[in-house]
Amino acid sequence: MQLESMYQEIILDHYKNPHGRGLRDPFDAEVHHVNPTCGDEVTLRVKIEGDTIADVSYEGMGCSISQASVSAMYDLVVGKPVTEALGTGEHFMTLMQAKGDPSVAEKLEDELEDAVAFAGVSKYPARIKCALMSWMALKDASARALSATGGTA
Amino acid sequence: MTQTASRPDAGAQRAPLPLDVEAIRADFPILSRTVRDGKRLVYLDSGATSQKPRQVLDAERWFYENVNAAPHRGAHQLAEEATGAYEEARAKIGAFIGAPETEVVFTRNTTEAINLVAYALSNAATAKEPEFRTYAAGQGDEIVVTEMEHHADLIPWQQLCERTGATLRWLGLTDDGRLDLSDLGTVVNERTKLVAVTQQSNILGTINPIAPIVERAREVGALVLVDGAQSVPHQPVDVQALGADFLVFSGHKMLGPTGVGVLWGRYEVLDKLPPFLTGGSMIEVVRMEGSTFMPPPQRFEAGVPMTAQVVGLGAAVDYLQALGMDKVEEHEKALTAYALEKLAEIPGVRVVGPADTVARGGAVSFTVEDIHPHDVGQVLDDLGIAVRVGHHCAWPVVRRYGVPATTRATFYVHTGYDDIDALADGIRAAQKFFGTV
Numbered sequence: 001m002q003l004e005s006m007y008q009e010i011i012l013d014h015y016k017n018p019h020g021r022g023l024r025d026p027f028d029a030e031v032h033h034v035n036p037t038c039g040d041e042v043t044l045r046v047k048i049e050g051d052t053i054a055d056v057s058y059e060g061m062g063c064s065i066s067q068a069s070v071s072a073m074y075d076l077v078v079g080k081p082v083t084e085a086l087g088t089g090e091h092f093m094t095l096m097q098a099k100g101d102p103s104v105a106e107k108l109e110d111e112l113e114d115a116v117a118f119a120g121v122s123k124y125p126a127r128i129k130c131a132l133m134s135w136m137a138l139k140d141a142s143a144r145a146l147s148a149t150g151g152t153a
Numbered sequence: 154m155t156q157t158a159s160r161p162d163a164g165a166q167r168a169p170l171p172l173d174v175e176a177i178r179a180d181f182p183i184l185s186r187t188v189r190d191g192k193r194l195v196y197l198d199s200g201a202t203s204q205k206p207r208q209v210l211d212a213e214r215w216f217y218e219n220v221n222a223a224p225h226r227g228a229h230q231l232a233e234e235a236t237g238a239y240e241e242a243r244a245k246i247g248a249f250i251g252a253p254e255t256e257v258v259f260t261r262n263t264t265e266a267i268n269l270v271a272y273a274l275s276n277a278a279t280a281k282e283p284e285f286r287t288y289a290a291g292q293g294d295e296i297v298v299t300e301m302e303h304h305a306d307l308i309p310w311q312q313l314c315e316r317t318g319a320t321l322r323w324l325g326l327t328d329d330g331r332l333d334l335s336d337l338g339t340v341v342n343e344r345t346k347l348v349a350v351t352q353q354s355n356i357l358g359t360i361n362p363i364a365p366i367v368e369r370a371r372e373v374g375a376l377v378l379v380d381g382a383q384s385v386p387h388q389p390v391d392v393q394a395l396g397a398d399f400l401v402f403s404g405h406k407m408l409g410p411t412g413v414g415v416l417w418g419r420y421e422v423l424d425k426l427p428p429f430l431t432g433g434s435m436i437e438v439v440r441m442e443g444s445t446f447m448p449p450p451q452r453f454e455a456g457v458p459m460t461a462q463v464v465g466l467g468a469a470v471d472y473l474q475a476l477g478m479d480k481v482e483e484h485e486k487a488l489t490a491y492a493l494e495k496l497a498e499i500p501g502v503r504v505v506g507p508a509d510t511v512a513r514g515g516a517v518s519f520t521v522e523d524i525h526p527h528d529v530g531q532v533l534d535d536l537g538i539a540v541r542v543g544h545h546c547a548w549p550v551v552r553r554y555g556v557p558a559t560t561r562a563t564f565y566v567h568t569g570y571d572d573i574d575a576l577a578d579g580i581r582a583a584q585k586f587f588g589t590v
Binding site: 006039064127 | 189417
């Protein structure tokens with residue numbers, strides 16, 4: 001059974017008890033992203049103060065991977081400079097392209113913390129988009145928030 | 154975890170199956186492979202695309218190894234034989250649905266066949282030939298679809314309306330997964346240009362009554378297009394009995410190759426439609442100033458066609474006819490009855506679609522309480538069971554029934570009770586894995 005390699009305990013924990021869930025005010029940008037192949041959805045808001053992500057709030061529906069991913073992302077990016085948060089997103093993208101290669105996950109452990117548990121997802125091409133959806137939404141929302149507030153990432 | 158054998162609880166009734174599943178499975182090379190670390194492949198995704206028997210693969214190979222040439226071009230022996238094989242397949246496929254070969258147009262698939270009709274109706278408005286303007290859609294006209302359509306039978310009509318200024322209207326659904334025909338008399342009216350309806354829903358499994366829709370359309374002079382993508386592979390369909398103007402279906406969902414589909418059209422209607430794709434093969438006389446076009450079906454077949462695939466589809470039709478479409482239909486009905494009973498035995502499982510087998514085919518969609526369909530599908534996949542998860546390219550349907558997505562099992566000629574037992578056991582395994590029971 002290969003399932004445990006994808007559904008790590010950390011992922012199931014985030015899925016059952018999501019961190020930071022709910023839409024909150026104030027916010028600088030709100031985006032709605034969908035995964036058109038399967039109907040996963042997330043609405044995500046970003047509040048930026050100076051160069052820092054002050055809050056990320058979200059509502060969504062979808063599979064365990066998509067919902068756990070946004071929860072793990074919340075832990076990683078809130079309170080971080082926007083550039084650093086987006087850099088973490090790039091690391092997560094690298095992890096998703098690893099095709100299950102454990103050495104990639106090992107190298108990214110420090111940067112990705114809990115999110116490194118998604119390494120197993122990279123073996124299942126159909127599920128990678130589920131894991132990436134929230135990070136794409138964050139990238140989009142941050143760009144909109146910065147252009148609204150006149151900042152640059 | 155291993156697949157458990159059939160459990161003694163089986164309250165579900167196993168009617169004798171009309172088809173010899175073991176003999177049929179031996180014809181499908183892919184069914185002997187294993188998946189996910191040596192598990193038997195339990196293929197319950199024929200509604201997305203069917204697997205191919207050796208007879209179909211052999212027909213394609215025979216074509217390429219023996220007669221390959223571009224049909225309707227050239228005077229050499231291969232060209233003659235390729236043309237013969239292509240046209241023989243057309244006649245055979247036409248006979249399969251009760252149509253003469255002059256009414257069978259080859260397209261890439263159902264989607265392209267529907268687009269062909271939709272573009273013909275908008276191209277008609279600007280056609281220089283007066284007879285091609287007969288069915289032009291424009292401002293003040295209405296196109297009617299149903300809320301049950303998959304995207305292929307919805308988006309082309311939305312786009313036709315956007316191109317022409319026509320208005321899109323639709324028939325709704327009842328809570329038990331049927332078409333709501335209570336307002337048929339008002340939704341289909343004197344302004345209606347065309348009604349497009351699926352004969353069998355790809356999600357709900359519902360088999361729709363086509364006769365009352367055709368009857369109403371005739372009263373108001375509207376065309377009727379029947380989407381047969383999920384019906385032609387699974388039940389006998391006769392276009393004469395159907396009474397519609399168009400029937401569309403895909404080869405790859407009926408044991409045939411990918412890349413070939415069919416538009417059947419009533420000849421007198423096809424004859425008044427302008428072309429969709431243009432180029433070689435479909436022309437009569439070409440001058441730099443302008444050209445004239447062949448009669449149907451050639452008018453709608455621009456370019457060198459998918460000849461080997463058409464020959465393969467001909468072999469698929471032979472295969473299905475040898476089994477007997479009546480038996481194919483009965484076979485799936487027995488499997489569907491069994492599946493509905495097996496799923497009803499599992500707490501937390503809800504079938505989206507009709508709960509019995511009355512006017513219902515073998516597409517069984519369901520939700521499992523507190524487990525997203527993707528996660529259900531992942532556990533099933535781990536056990537070697539291939540199902541479809543998501544919105545099944547019919548987003549309005551899943552939205553109508555208040556679920557974000559479903560898991561769908563679809564059956565075909567090689568499906569047996571053991572496949573459905575595996576599905577039921579797999580759903581229980583998913584519930585155990587995610588701790589919902």
